[in-house]
Every structure is written in structure tokens, then in C-alpha cells.
Amino acid sequence: MSTSFNYKHLYYFWVVAKEGGISRAAEKLDMAVQTVSAQVRELERSLGYALLKPAGRGLVLTAAGQAALQQADQIFQLGEDLPTKVRDAVSTPAVRLAVGICDGLPKLVVHRLLLPVIAEPNLRLLCHEGGLDDLLGDLALHRLDIVLADRPAPANPNLKLYSHALGSTTIAWYGTAALVAEAGSNFPDCLATMPLLLPMAHTPLRERLDLWFEQRALRPRVVGEFADSALLKTFGASGMGIFPAAQWAHDDLLAHYAVQRLGPCEGVTEHFFAIGTEKKVQHPLVQRLLQPALQAA
Incomplete structure (x- = not known):
């Protein structure tokens, strides 16, 4: 993949935009003001648009500058996340389970319902509490693996949900x-x-x-x-x-x-019910949650 601009130039522009001026950016970068200014001009030249314009004693972003800043925010946020992503990739993978917990469901009962999976090695348990309708919406969007509730899922032609009795x-x-x-x-x-x-x-x-x-x-x-x-x-x-x-x-x-x-x-x-999007559950930890109820049946 080839690019017509230098990512280092983009980084200097990003710092200028975040700091609100070239002088403050130069101080943060420990560089000369003239050097930072030249780097930003090089980026503008390669893109073909002015990114900054004078406003009083300072500079403000042009429309092109605002668009460039939005992209730069995403690019450098991804860069900040890169070491963590690489470290996680080579470390022991976590077993993730995202559970929605209907508000009003007794917390001590929730703990008991989740006991079959709590001892799972490398478990990463994500618990989200909220109203049943909101949780079911997140479940349908696959933000949750399962929802624990004190009632089965209501009939909804727009959502294909399955309620499994837990006891x-x-x-x-x-x-x-x-x-x-x-x-x-x-x-x-x-x-x-x-x-x-x-x-x-x-x-x-x-x-x-x-x-x-x-x-x-x-x-x-x-x-x-x-x-x-x-x-x-x-x-x-x-x-x-x-x-x-x-x-x-x-x-x-x-x-x-x-x-x-x-x-x-x-x-x-x-x-108590576990509500999911699959009639035949595939997630191994959800299968384990349902196992006591299945055995009792």
C-alpha cells in the first residue's frame, strides 16, 4: 500500500491540533517551532489542502483540518492500543463471557447461577446490568452472550430469542x-x-x-x-x-x-431464565450454565 503523505507529518499536525497551537505543540514535542511548522506545511502540501488557518493570534482547523483530525484520532488511538493487542495475542487467551443481568434479579442468586463458570481458567466475565428490554436489544446485536432474567423473553416478531429455564x-x-x-x-x-x-x-x-x-x-x-x-x-x-x-x-x-x-x-x-439467540446453544460457557437445568429436566 502506498500513501502520498508521511505519517510522521500527520503526527505533528495531530499534536498541533490537540495542543491548540504550534508553539505549545513544539514545547510538548521538544522541537523547534520552525520544524513543527514545516512538518505541518509538508502534510498540507501532500494532501493538497490547508489544514490550519489564522484566527486572531492563533490558528484554527479548516474543514479539511477537522476531517484530518478525526482520521488522525482513530489512527493514533489504534497505535496506542497496538502494544496491548500484541501482548494479548501472545499471552494465554482469555475465555470471554458477556452476561446481561436483569435489574431486580437477586444478586446472590446471580452469583449462584454463575458458579458453574466462575472457576473457568482465564475467564473474562463481563456483567452488564439493566432493564430487560435494553439487555435484549444488546443481545440481539451480539453485544451479550446471554441474559439472566426473572422472566422469559417476551414475544417479539423482530427478535428471535430463546428462553431456557434455570430453576x-x-x-x-x-x-x-x-x-x-x-x-x-x-x-x-x-x-x-x-x-x-x-x-x-x-x-x-x-x-x-x-x-x-x-x-x-x-x-x-x-x-x-x-x-x-x-x-x-x-x-x-x-x-x-x-x-x-x-x-x-x-x-x-x-x-x-x-x-x-x-x-x-x-x-x-x-x-430464573437464561435468554439467548440460539435454540441450540453453541457458546461452551453458556452450555455449562444451562447444564444443571438440563440435567434436572
């Missing part, structure tokens, strides 16, 4: 020792008078909890609603209120938070 867990009520003691033995009727922390409205778990309250003619005293399950548990552990949590993560919950189990939320179950 389910019952729910129980937890709180600090003081709140559990205050609740006494009158469970679950005590939940009508105790302060409660709940997931946000219209989430799958919240809808099941609302139905659970309705079936028992309980009117809960909700003092906090949270989109993030870890935040809900943090406030629950501070004593703000009684809160629901997956019994699947009971041991981890007690180990990480200073709380106790008040009682079961009978009949309420939380389900």
Missing part, C-alpha cells in the same frame, strides 16, 4: 433480629403492621407478592420500594423494614447481611 426458588421474609422479635409469633398477620420493603411495582415478584397479600386480606405498610435487589437487602439489613428474599440464597443471605428469617411466603415462587 426456581421459594420466597421467605427476612429482617433484623430486632424486627423479627417485634413481629412476634403472629405471622403472617404481623406483616400488616410491620414496615415492609418490596420490589418495585409491575415486576414479576412484586405481582406475586401483591396477590399473596390479597389472598390473605393483608394491607401491607410499605415504607420502601426498590428496583435493585441488593439495595433492598442493604436497607433491610439496616432495620428499615421486613423484606422478601429468595430462599435459594438463604445461607449466603445470612452470611452477607445481619438478618434473620421471619417466615415463608408460601405459594410465591421466583423463576
Whole structure:
């Protein structure tokens, strides 16, 4: 490949543009002002367009200069990345897994779901949290390998997605020792008078909890609603209120938070799904995530 300009000249121009003037660029490059100016003029000559023009006491980019700067930014950014790319190419390759995590999915459950792959040598795990719709969009664009959610993917004629059941867990009520003691033995009727922390409205778990309250003619005293399950548990552990949590993560919950189990939320179950773009999963780590569910089936 031949070029009509010198990349060294382009680099000097790039520094001039970044520094806002030839004098500052010369100081940064530890070169004479005349040398830097001559290099930029050589670039302009080879391209056939003026890249800089006088403006007051300084210089500004012309339209051609702005276009040249945009290209130079990309060129020299690639150059800065080159040593890392080369080092990564000759080192032990990482096994990459990009996982989307639906907000509201219990973080302790997420950790448990990912346990089958965490011990993978040279694993590079990328976790992205967000709303289900946004995550599914990233999945369709192949920015994610899999999405973990508390519900299957909704029907969408524009997206070909497959939901794989990972399992389910019952729910129980937890709180600090003081709140559990205050609740006494009158469970679950005590939940009508105790302060409660709940997931946000219209989430799958919240809808099941609302139905659970309705079936028992309980009117809960909700003092906090949270989109993030870890935040809900943090406030629950501070004593703000009684809160629901997956019994699947009971041991981890007690180990990480200073709380106790008040009682079961009978009949309420939380389900977990892995959503992907393939009916027959190809990614080896995703296959490993699905294996426990496949064996149970």
C-alpha cells in the first residue's frame, strides 16, 4: 500500500491540533517551532489542502483540518492500543463471557447461577446490568452472550430469542433480629403492621407478592420500594423494614447481611431464565450454565 503523505507529518499536525497551537505543540514535542511548522506545511502540501488557518493570534482547523483530525484520532488511538493487542495475542487467551443481568434479579442468586463458570481458567466475565428490554436489544446485536432474567423473553416478531429455564426458588421474609422479635409469633398477620420493603411495582415478584397479600386480606405498610435487589437487602439489613428474599440464597443471605428469617411466603415462587439467540446453544460457557437445568429436566 502506498500513501502520498508521511505519517510522521500527520503526527505533528495531530499534536498541533490537540495542543491548540504550534508553539505549545513544539514545547510538548521538544522541537523547534520552525520544524513543527514545516512538518505541518509538508502534510498540507501532500494532501493538497490547508489544514490550519489564522484566527486572531492563533490558528484554527479548516474543514479539511477537522476531517484530518478525526482520521488522525482513530489512527493514533489504534497505535496506542497496538502494544496491548500484541501482548494479548501472545499471552494465554482469555475465555470471554458477556452476561446481561436483569435489574431486580437477586444478586446472590446471580452469583449462584454463575458458579458453574466462575472457576473457568482465564475467564473474562463481563456483567452488564439493566432493564430487560435494553439487555435484549444488546443481545440481539451480539453485544451479550446471554441474559439472566426473572422472566422469559417476551414475544417479539423482530427478535428471535430463546428462553431456557434455570430453576426456581421459594420466597421467605427476612429482617433484623430486632424486627423479627417485634413481629412476634403472629405471622403472617404481623406483616400488616410491620414496615415492609418490596420490589418495585409491575415486576414479576412484586405481582406475586401483591396477590399473596390479597389472598390473605393483608394491607401491607410499605415504607420502601426498590428496583435493585441488593439495595433492598442493604436497607433491610439496616432495620428499615421486613423484606422478601429468595430462599435459594438463604445461607449466603445470612452470611452477607445481619438478618434473620421471619417466615415463608408460601405459594410465591421466583423463576430464573437464561435468554439467548440460539435454540441450540453453541457458546461452551453458556452450555455449562444451562447444564444443571438440563440435567434436572
